Amino acid sequence: MTSVNPSTTETAGPVVASSPAPLPAAQAPTPAPQAPAQAEMSQRLAIGLSGMLLASLLAIVNEQVTALAMTDVRGALSIGHDDGSWLTVLFEAANVSTMIFAPWFGITFTLKRFTIGAVVASMLFAFLCPFSPNLSTFYVLRVLQGVAGGCLPPMLIIVALRYLPPKIKLYGLAGYALTATFGPTIGTPLAALWTEYVSWKMAFWQTVPFGLLSCVAIQYGLPQDAVKLERFRSFNWVGLFTGGPGVAMLVMGLLQGDRLDWLNSTFVCVMLFGGTLLFIAFLVNEWYQPVPFFKLQLLYRRNFSHGLSTLVGAVMLLVGVAVIPAQFLAMVHTYRPLQTAPLALLVAIPLLITLPLTAALLNMRRIDSRWIMALGLSLVATTCILGSFMTSEWVRENFYWLQSLQIVAQPMVIVAILMGVTTGLPPTEGPFASAMFNSLKAFTGVAATALIEGLGTAREHFHSSMLVDHLGNNALIASQSIDAAHGLGELAHRIHEQAVVLTSADLYRVMAVIAVAVLLLVPVLPVRIYPPWCTTPPSNR
Known part of the structure; x- marks a missing residue:
């Protein structure tokens, strides 16, 4: 890996020139203004930033x-699977498009x-969701809830870029990393707690107490x-009416693709192709727009473009290593969220x-963040390779040692990505970086879900067909299997179980390939x- 002086890569360093000749008194230059002292983290500001994190x-x-918890919500409100699927799809479409x-x-x-x-809007819409008088109202509330929720992570x-002093900026980014690692993971135990022991309504109402606490902290700190408001004079209307609908259409097409059989559905084709055309128009407009939502010129920065490309792979890996074991345990051993918690x-x-x-490790001058990221990706790849050897006998305990690698791997990857993306960015470019980073992270999460669902369905059908063909070509084995299983129903269950095992192993292999591909970019x-606090590289000793 090439070591480059940051003063010649991420930001322009000072140029040393020879001393000029003395100027006449009338032309003597005015003293250069001193650089402002670095802001210190006050207790009040720390409370405000904690409120933003919350x-x-x-x-x-x-x-x-x-x-x-949507399965329990649909059951409580007597909503069918097809109609209920839109409760999640509409939320995600609004959530992702709003982040732009x-x-x-x-x-x-x-x-x-x-x-x-x-x-406040997120709390209000979440509180009203269980009181929806009909399905249409529920759809509207979920869209509004998605819009409100999409405003917060960016x-x-x-x-963090604006207020955190350089010495602790990486700790602030580690706090943001909670939204990509801790947040999605803690959702399963909370969903199990509310649906099993309290009420499905708490899946929505849980936002109220913590939302009030965050508002108080933000207001104070x-x-x-x-x-x-004068910024509205140069508002990017073309970007709004191309980017928003384009991303929303892509999200709806991806999330409904598996249910509607992908390109065999006219709706999915319209959503995917129409959304792609609108998003391309959005990107072209953003390139030439004087006040854009996405500042695409940031991609000229090697670490920024690497961070975004690595983010795509990292989010797919995070979704995969969480979803694959949960789906396997649910489909083979009928685990509910309480058992996977x-x-x-x-x-x-x-x-x-x-x-x-x-x-703290990355905040040390001698540590190269690229090696930390590579080590984290290697651990994720190891997890996926080991998971590909799973059998139908695996239960929750078999995944403990496998998932424990993620405790170390996920922070190494995510914090290193954030460090690469934000280092050298002035606070004025923070909004552009935030819009691009968060939108891509959320959209990649949707794409990863669609990939796992679509590929999982295709591979499960393939393995089921191969197993049935194998039994059909071996009449004696098939006859013995039916006698031992006491019926075709039990035999079908065993075929389905084995197909799920083989499919889960295939998905782990796909995740391993993604991890290796991202690793090769490092x-x-x-x-x-x-680290942000370093102004010069360490001396070569």
Whole structure:
């Protein structure tokens, strides 16, 4: 890996020139203004930033819990599977598309006011969801809930770049990493708690107490800026009406693809092809737009472009290593969220320790973040390779040692990505980076879900057909299997079980390939960077 002086890569360093000749007194230059002293973290500001972290984490947890509890919600409200699927799809479409524009509105209405408004709206719509008089109203509330939730995660990166001193900036980014690692993982235990022991309504109402707490912390701790309504004079209307619908259509097409048989469905074709055309128009507009939502010129920065490309693979891996064991246990051993909750807690709770420890490691001048990222990706690849040897006898305990590798691997990958993306970014470019990073992260999560569902269905059908053909070509074995199983029903169950095992192993192999592909980018694309507090590279001794 190439080590490059950061003063020549991420930011332009000072140029040393020879001393000029003395100037006449009338032309003597004015003294250069001194660089402002680095802001210190006050207790009040720390409370405000904690409120922002809680608000962002709350949005991610609410998204995961409502998705996992949707089976109980549909049952309680007598909603069929097909109609109920839209309760998640509409939420995700609104959530992902909103993240594109949230930073612009956050700067316009001030981070403090906009975030509090989004939290209050999220609490209100979540509280009203269980009281929906009909399905159409429920759809509307889920869309509004998705819009409110999509406004929150992008704000966290903006305030971290703006307010955190260099010495602790990586710890703030580790806090943001909770929304990508701890937040999705803790959703399973919470969904199990509410649906099994309290009420399905708590899947929505859980946002209220924590939302109120985050509003109080933000109101008290964050500085108050002036509203900048004059920004509407140069509002990017073309970007709004191409990017928003384009991303929403893509999300709906991806999430409904497996249920509607992908390109055999006219709806899915319209959503995917129409959304792609609109999003291409959005990107072209953003390139030439003087006040864009996405500042695509940031991709010229090698570490920024590497961070986004690695983010795609990392999010797919995070979704895969969480979903594959849960689906396997549910389909083979009929586990409910309550039974898979210990597996999720095994990863979630230690992340509260390993995330800040990883930030402390990367905050050391001698540590190369590229090696840390490579080590994390190697551990994820190891998890996937070992998981591909699963059998039908595996139960929850067999995944404990496998998933424990994620406790170390996930922080190494995510914090290193955040460090590469944000190092050298001035606070003025924070909103653009936040919009691109969060939108891509959320959309990749949707794409990963669609990939696992679509590929899983195709491979399960393939393995089922191969197993049936194998039995059909061996009449004696088939006859003995039917006698031993006391009927065709039991034999069909055993075939389905084995098909699920083989499918899960295939999905693990796909995740391993993704991990290796992302790993191969590490020695090629990024350049060496140093912690935010470092102004010069260490001396070569």
